[in-house]
Amino acid sequence: MRRIFRDTCILFALAVLSVFVMSIIWVGITDEIKLVLQLFVLSFVIAFGNYFLDEYVTLPMIGSYVVKYITATAAVMLFGFIAGWFYRSNFWMAFIYVGIVLVIAYFIDAFRIKRDIDYINSGIKNKQK
Amino acid sequence: MRIEKRHVEGRPLTVIVEYPEWNNSVASLIGRIEKMDLSFVGKSEDRSVSIGISDIYYIENVERKLFLYTKDEVFRLDGTMPDIESKIPDTGLVRISRTCIMNTDKLREIKQIRNSHLEAVLDNDEKLIVSRKYLPDIKKVFKKEEV
Numbered sequence: 540m541r542r543i544f545r546d547t548c549i550l551f552a553l554a555v556l557s558v559f560v561m562s563i564i565w566v567g568i569t570d571e572i573k574l575v576l577q578l579f580v581l582s583f584v585i586a587f588g589n590y591f592l593d594e595y596v597t598l599p600m601i602g603s604y605v606v607k608y609i610t611a612t613a614a615v616m617l618f619g620f621i622a623g624w625f626y627r628s629n630f631w632m633a634f635i636y637v638g639i640v641l642v643i644a645y646f647i648d649a650f651r652i653k654r655d656i657d658y659i660n661s662g663i664k665n666k667q668k
Numbered sequence: 669m670r671i672e673k674r675h676v677e678g679r680p681l682t683v684i685v686e687y688p689e690w691n692n693s694v695a696s697l698i699g700r701i702e703k704m705d706l707s708f709v710g711k712s713e714d715r716s717v718s719i720g721i722s723d724i725y726y727i728e729n730v731e732r733k734l735f736l737y738t739k740d741e742v743f744r745l746d747g748t749m750p751d752i753e754s755k756i757p758d759t760g761l762v763r764i765s766r767t768c769i770m771n772t773d774k775l776r777e778i779k780q781i782r783n784s785h786l787e788a789v790l791d792n793d794e795k796l797i798v799s800r801k802y803l804p805d806i807k808k809v810f811k812k813e814e815v
Contacts, residue, residue, distance in 0.1 A: 593801045594766060599785060600800065648800075652780070655803045659778050662810030 581618045585611050600652075604645050612637045703759045708752075710736045710743025717743060721759055725774045725790055727752055729767040739792050762809050764788060765799040772809045 559572055568576075588610050598606060615633040619625045625632065676682075683701050687694045706721045725737045727745065734745035734752070745752070752769060756762070760773040770788055777789045778798060786798035798806070 593799070597765075597797070597799070652786070652800060652803060655807045656778050656780060656786070658807055659775075659803075659810055662813065663775055663777065666813070 577618070577622050581614065584614050584618070588614065600645075600649065604641055608637060608641050611641065700758060706755060706759060708736060708745060710745055712741065712743050719743065721761065721771070722773065724761065724771045725792065725794065726771060726796060727761075727769040737794075758812075760809060762802070762805050764802050764806065765797060768796055770796055770798075770806075772806060775806075778803075778806070 555575075559575065562569065562572060589607055592603065592606060592610070596603065596606065612633050615637055616625070616630055619630065619633060685694065685698055685701075704721065707718045708721075708724070710717050710719045719736060719738060723738045725739060727734060727736050729735075729749050734747060734749070736743045736745045749763075749767075749769070752761075753763060756769070760771050761769050762772055764770045770790075774791045775788055776791055779787055779789070781787045786800060786803065788796045788798050790796070
Protein backbone atom coordinates (compact mmCIF):
# COMPACT_ATOMS: atom_id res chain seq x y z
CA MET A 540 0.00 0.00 0.00
CA ARG A 541 2.83 2.37 0.94
CA ARG A 542 4.53 1.71 -2.37
CA ILE A 543 1.31 2.39 -4.29
CA PHE A 544 0.92 5.69 -2.41
CA ARG A 545 4.53 6.64 -3.09
CA ASP A 546 4.19 5.79 -6.79
CA THR A 547 0.92 7.77 -6.90
CA CYS A 548 2.71 10.83 -5.47
CA ILE A 549 5.57 10.51 -7.96
CA LEU A 550 3.16 10.05 -10.86
CA PHE A 551 1.06 12.98 -9.66
CA ALA A 552 4.15 15.22 -9.43
CA LEU A 553 5.23 14.20 -12.92
CA ALA A 554 1.71 14.80 -14.30
CA VAL A 555 1.55 18.27 -12.69
CA LEU A 556 5.04 19.04 -13.96
CA SER A 557 4.25 18.05 -17.54
CA VAL A 558 0.93 19.99 -17.52
CA PHE A 559 2.79 23.02 -16.14
CA VAL A 560 5.54 22.80 -18.73
CA MET A 561 2.94 22.59 -21.53
CA SER A 562 0.97 25.52 -20.05
CA ILE A 563 4.12 27.66 -19.73
CA ILE A 564 5.05 26.88 -23.35
CA TRP A 565 1.55 27.62 -24.74
CA VAL A 566 0.08 30.25 -22.40
CA GLY A 567 3.08 31.64 -20.51
CA ILE A 568 3.32 32.00 -16.74
CA THR A 569 -0.20 32.51 -15.37
CA ASP A 570 -0.94 33.59 -11.76
CA GLU A 571 -1.62 29.99 -10.70
CA ILE A 572 1.63 28.72 -12.18
CA LYS A 573 3.49 31.64 -10.60
CA LEU A 574 2.02 30.74 -7.20
CA VAL A 575 3.05 27.08 -7.52
CA LEU A 576 6.58 28.08 -8.59
CA GLN A 577 6.78 30.45 -5.61
CA LEU A 578 5.63 27.64 -3.30
CA PHE A 579 8.31 25.40 -4.79
CA VAL A 580 11.05 27.97 -4.13
CA LEU A 581 9.72 28.55 -0.59
CA SER A 582 9.66 24.79 0.08
CA PHE A 583 13.26 24.57 -1.12
CA VAL A 584 14.33 27.40 1.21
CA ILE A 585 12.58 25.77 4.20
CA ALA A 586 13.93 22.29 3.38
CA PHE A 587 17.43 23.77 3.07
CA GLY A 588 17.05 25.47 6.47
CA ASN A 589 15.72 22.26 8.05
CA TYR A 590 18.69 20.33 6.68
CA PHE A 591 21.10 22.68 8.42
CA LEU A 592 19.12 22.60 11.65
CA ASP A 593 19.12 18.78 11.64
CA GLU A 594 22.80 18.60 10.80
CA TYR A 595 24.27 21.25 13.09
CA VAL A 596 21.82 21.88 15.92
CA THR A 597 21.32 19.24 18.60
CA LEU A 598 18.09 19.96 20.39
CA PRO A 599 15.33 17.87 21.95
CA MET A 600 12.67 16.91 19.44
CA ILE A 601 10.16 19.53 20.66
CA GLY A 602 12.89 22.18 20.80
CA SER A 603 13.98 21.39 17.29
CA TYR A 604 10.36 21.69 16.05
CA VAL A 605 9.95 25.02 17.84
CA VAL A 606 13.09 26.35 16.12
CA LYS A 607 11.84 24.99 12.80
CA TYR A 608 8.46 26.61 13.43
CA ILE A 609 10.05 29.99 14.05
CA THR A 610 12.43 29.82 11.06
CA ALA A 611 9.78 28.41 8.69
CA THR A 612 7.23 31.03 9.76
CA ALA A 613 9.81 33.78 9.29
CA ALA A 614 10.59 32.42 5.81
CA VAL A 615 6.89 32.20 4.90
CA MET A 616 6.20 35.74 6.15
CA LEU A 617 9.21 37.21 4.40
CA PHE A 618 8.44 35.36 1.21
CA GLY A 619 4.73 36.19 1.52
CA PHE A 620 5.42 39.92 1.81
CA ILE A 621 7.79 39.84 -1.16
CA ALA A 622 5.37 37.80 -3.28
CA GLY A 623 2.35 39.79 -2.06
CA TRP A 624 0.54 36.83 -0.48
CA PHE A 625 -0.46 38.69 2.68
CA TYR A 626 -1.99 42.00 3.51
CA ARG A 627 -0.40 43.74 6.47
CA SER A 628 -3.51 42.91 8.50
CA ASN A 629 -3.46 39.15 8.01
CA PHE A 630 0.24 38.25 8.06
CA TRP A 631 -0.44 36.21 11.23
CA MET A 632 -2.03 33.61 8.95
CA ALA A 633 1.55 32.42 8.32
CA PHE A 634 1.72 31.18 11.93
CA ILE A 635 -1.40 29.06 11.38
CA TYR A 636 -0.33 27.65 8.00
CA VAL A 637 3.14 26.68 9.22
CA GLY A 638 1.79 25.48 12.57
CA ILE A 639 -0.63 23.03 10.96
CA VAL A 640 2.07 21.57 8.71
CA LEU A 641 4.59 21.27 11.55
CA VAL A 642 2.16 19.68 14.03
CA ILE A 643 1.37 16.98 11.45
CA ALA A 644 5.10 16.58 10.68
CA TYR A 645 5.90 16.31 14.40
CA PHE A 646 3.46 13.48 15.00
CA ILE A 647 4.54 11.62 11.86
CA ASP A 648 8.19 12.04 12.93
CA ALA A 649 7.51 10.86 16.51
CA PHE A 650 5.66 7.80 15.20
CA ARG A 651 8.43 7.01 12.69
CA ILE A 652 11.16 7.32 15.35
CA LYS A 653 9.31 5.00 17.72
CA ARG A 654 8.79 2.47 14.92
CA ASP A 655 12.47 2.63 13.85
CA ILE A 656 13.70 2.18 17.44
CA ASP A 657 11.44 -0.86 17.91
CA TYR A 658 12.67 -2.33 14.62
CA ILE A 659 16.35 -1.84 15.52
CA ASN A 660 15.94 -3.25 19.04
CA SER A 661 14.10 -6.31 17.75
CA GLY A 662 16.88 -6.72 15.14
CA ILE A 663 19.45 -6.71 17.96
CA LYS A 664 17.46 -9.33 19.89
CA ASN A 665 17.18 -11.56 16.81
CA LYS A 666 20.94 -11.29 16.31
CA GLN A 667 21.62 -12.33 19.88
CA LYS A 668 19.44 -15.46 19.63
CA MET B 669 24.19 -23.86 -0.05
CA ARG B 670 26.29 -26.15 2.08
CA ILE B 671 28.23 -24.66 4.99
CA GLU B 672 31.24 -26.52 6.32
CA LYS B 673 33.07 -25.40 9.43
CA ARG B 674 36.44 -26.76 10.49
CA HIS B 675 38.59 -25.99 13.48
CA VAL B 676 42.22 -25.76 12.33
CA GLU B 677 44.81 -24.98 14.95
CA GLY B 678 47.54 -22.41 14.24
CA ARG B 679 46.17 -20.97 11.01
CA PRO B 680 44.46 -17.66 10.30
CA LEU B 681 40.72 -17.57 9.71
CA THR B 682 40.28 -18.91 6.17
CA VAL B 683 37.12 -18.82 4.07
CA ILE B 684 36.94 -20.90 0.89
CA VAL B 685 34.02 -20.27 -1.42
CA GLU B 686 33.24 -22.98 -3.95
CA TYR B 687 30.76 -22.13 -6.65
CA PRO B 688 29.41 -23.94 -9.70
CA GLU B 689 29.29 -20.68 -11.68
CA TRP B 690 30.12 -17.04 -10.94
CA ASN B 691 27.00 -14.93 -10.43
CA ASN B 692 25.79 -11.90 -8.48
CA SER B 693 25.04 -13.89 -5.33
CA VAL B 694 28.57 -15.27 -5.23
CA ALA B 695 30.06 -11.84 -5.90
CA SER B 696 27.90 -10.31 -3.14
CA LEU B 697 28.86 -13.06 -0.69
CA ILE B 698 32.56 -12.57 -1.37
CA GLY B 699 32.14 -8.80 -1.15
CA ARG B 700 30.59 -9.18 2.30
CA ILE B 701 33.35 -11.49 3.51
CA GLU B 702 35.99 -9.07 2.21
CA LYS B 703 34.29 -6.21 4.07
CA MET B 704 34.50 -8.24 7.27
CA ASP B 705 38.25 -8.30 6.82
CA LEU B 706 38.41 -4.50 6.62
CA SER B 707 40.79 -2.94 9.07
CA PHE B 708 42.05 0.50 10.05
CA VAL B 709 45.49 1.56 11.19
CA GLY B 710 45.24 3.21 14.57
CA LYS B 711 48.03 5.08 16.33
CA SER B 712 48.62 5.03 20.03
CA GLU B 713 51.62 6.90 21.41
CA ASP B 714 54.50 5.56 19.30
CA ARG B 715 52.96 2.39 17.89
CA SER B 716 50.65 1.68 14.94
CA VAL B 717 48.12 -1.10 15.24
CA SER B 718 45.87 -2.72 12.65
CA ILE B 719 42.37 -2.85 14.08
CA GLY B 720 39.85 -5.22 12.52
CA ILE B 721 36.30 -4.05 12.01
CA SER B 722 35.02 -6.56 14.57
CA ASP B 723 37.08 -4.85 17.30
CA ILE B 724 35.78 -1.35 16.60
CA TYR B 725 33.11 0.06 18.90
CA TYR B 726 32.91 3.53 17.42
CA ILE B 727 34.86 6.24 15.63
CA GLU B 728 34.52 9.81 16.77
CA ASN B 729 35.53 13.12 15.28
CA VAL B 730 36.73 15.49 17.99
CA GLU B 731 37.88 18.90 16.79
CA ARG B 732 38.72 17.52 13.35
CA LYS B 733 40.73 14.65 14.78
CA LEU B 734 39.52 11.09 14.44
CA PHE B 735 39.59 8.67 17.35
CA LEU B 736 38.82 4.98 17.13
CA TYR B 737 37.45 3.26 20.23
CA THR B 738 37.73 -0.46 20.88
CA LYS B 739 36.38 -2.20 23.98
CA ASP B 740 38.90 -0.57 26.29
CA GLU B 741 41.41 1.31 24.12
CA VAL B 742 41.48 4.51 22.09
CA PHE B 743 43.53 5.04 18.93
CA ARG B 744 44.14 8.06 16.77
CA LEU B 745 43.13 7.62 13.11
CA ASP B 746 44.43 9.44 10.05
CA GLY B 747 41.95 10.73 7.51
CA THR B 748 38.55 12.36 7.64
CA MET B 749 35.00 11.21 8.32
CA PRO B 750 34.22 11.09 4.55
CA ASP B 751 37.35 8.89 4.06
CA ILE B 752 36.10 6.46 6.68
CA GLU B 753 32.54 6.58 5.36
CA SER B 754 33.71 5.68 1.86
CA LYS B 755 35.19 2.42 3.22
CA ILE B 756 32.28 1.21 5.34
CA PRO B 757 29.27 0.57 3.09
CA ASP B 758 27.93 -2.98 3.61
CA THR B 759 29.61 -3.27 6.99
CA GLY B 760 28.10 -2.94 10.45
CA LEU B 761 29.61 0.53 10.78
CA VAL B 762 27.14 3.35 10.34
CA ARG B 763 27.07 7.07 10.95
CA ILE B 764 24.91 7.98 13.94
CA SER B 765 25.61 11.70 14.21
CA ARG B 766 27.66 14.40 12.54
CA THR B 767 30.70 13.37 14.56
CA CYS B 768 30.30 9.66 15.24
CA ILE B 769 30.32 6.32 13.40
CA MET B 770 29.14 3.33 15.42
CA ASN B 771 29.57 -0.42 14.98
CA THR B 772 26.04 -1.87 15.05
CA ASP B 773 27.50 -5.28 15.97
CA LYS B 774 28.35 -3.78 19.36
CA LEU B 775 24.96 -2.18 19.85
CA ARG B 776 22.92 -3.47 22.78
CA GLU B 777 19.97 -1.11 22.62
CA ILE B 778 18.68 2.18 21.31
CA LYS B 779 16.44 4.19 23.58
CA GLN B 780 14.67 7.48 23.66
CA ILE B 781 15.79 9.39 26.72
CA ARG B 782 14.44 12.57 28.28
CA ASN B 783 13.82 15.46 25.90
CA SER B 784 13.38 12.91 23.10
CA HIS B 785 17.14 12.54 22.62
CA LEU B 786 18.21 9.16 21.30
CA GLU B 787 20.89 7.13 23.00
CA ALA B 788 22.76 4.05 21.80
CA VAL B 789 23.97 1.71 24.53
CA LEU B 790 26.94 -0.45 23.53
CA ASP B 791 28.08 -3.85 24.81
CA ASN B 792 30.68 -2.21 27.04
CA ASP B 793 28.02 0.05 28.63
CA GLU B 794 29.22 3.13 26.74
CA LYS B 795 26.46 5.48 25.67
CA LEU B 796 26.43 7.50 22.46
CA ILE B 797 24.04 10.20 21.34
CA VAL B 798 22.24 9.28 18.11
CA SER B 799 20.96 12.00 15.83
CA ARG B 800 17.34 11.44 14.77
CA LYS B 801 18.41 12.18 11.21
CA TYR B 802 20.62 9.07 11.07
CA LEU B 803 18.16 6.64 12.67
CA PRO B 804 16.90 5.38 9.26
CA ASP B 805 20.52 4.57 8.31
CA ILE B 806 20.91 2.35 11.38
CA LYS B 807 17.61 0.68 10.53
CA LYS B 808 18.90 0.00 7.00
CA VAL B 809 21.85 -1.99 8.41
CA PHE B 810 19.46 -4.30 10.28
CA LYS B 811 17.18 -4.54 7.25
CA LYS B 812 20.12 -5.68 5.12
CA GLU B 813 21.08 -8.28 7.70
CA GLU B 814 17.53 -9.60 7.64
CA VAL B 815 17.80 -10.14 3.89
